[in-house]
Amino acid sequence: MSVRKLILAVQFLTRLPTPQLRDFREEELSRTAVYFPLVGVLIGALVVLPLWALDARPWLAGLLALVAWVWVTGALHLDGLGDVADAFGAAHRNPQRFLEVLKDPHMGVFGVVTIVLQLLAKFVLLAELADGAWLWGVLLVPAWARWATTLLWSRWLPPLHAGMAERFAWYRNEGAYWDWAWGVALAAISLWLAPPLLICLLLAPLTAWYWKRRLGGISGDCLGASTEVLETLLLLALVLAPAAWRLF
Template structure:
């Protein structure tokens, strides 16, 4: 394990304090991406603490978990979700405007609504999981979502210069599949429905290929949020079952 790359992955995906890394080069993002699922599992562990520690007050547990989720990630993927929602809203009648709006740093009505709805959905789903026997499955939700970014970046070309372009890392598919196996083993024990991530990642990639022909950094962020919500839904369905 390369400690430097793990630190870089942690710095990029979270707001957690880490040792300073000097002389950072943008291309190093390619190399540190292999640790994204590991960082995702650490994020999930933080989310599990309130869900299991305040199990008798599910709504309080859900609020604390959601606050931790937004804080530790710095709302990185929510920002991408908002930008994509604005772009889709503006391109409803004029598809050519999608990329133009995507590059606009301002957040419009569609973006605000998307963020609010996403946070409400996560809050309700987290409350359903709080204190349940499958609550530990939350550890694997962010891990699988960040594994999916490896898949999307390996199978989709970048739409524009930026994060998606730097995410065209040299990590080969054997590395992606190795992480799939590593995550699948605890998933089978903790929360089998999360194996939905295995077909879901290619389906989302297929959607972006047909819709846009590629992917951008904002699309990666939006897809991560969608993946997390769908996996939470799968966990809640298991609880209800």
């Protein structure tokens, strides 16, 4: 394990305090992607803590868990979600128009509404999980989402333009074994801790196929938006799984 790369990964994805690194080179950032699922587990640990500690007061627990989630990530992926929502709302199925709107730094009504709905969805789902059967599955939700969008998709989807997605394009040729290593590790832990999370093995390729069909590739904002959507879908799977299993 490269401690330097791990520290850079924590600095990039979170607001957690880390040791200061000297002689930082921008090209180093792309090499930190292999540690993103591990950082996701750190994020999940902070989120699950209030859910576990305040399980008798689920709505308060859900609120504190959501605040912790937004704080520790610095709303990094929420910003991408808002930009993508604005682009979809104004593009009218025109890929070129989608990219033009995506470059606009201003947030429109589509973006604001989508972010509000996303936060509400996470709040309700977290509150449901505070005293639910798959509480500890929350620990792995951010890890699964980052495995899919950063490791898996960086090899499957070409970057649409210069930017964050392009930074991780090296992974297409150099990092294939990390797909399997992290995928197997997360699947094994999920099988023991929260089996509903295994649905990410289906959601990840389906979402990649959607971006490939819709745009032909992916951008940094698309990666951020997809991370948020996958996290919400995985939380939903944890909430609905017990009821679904009872039907059978």
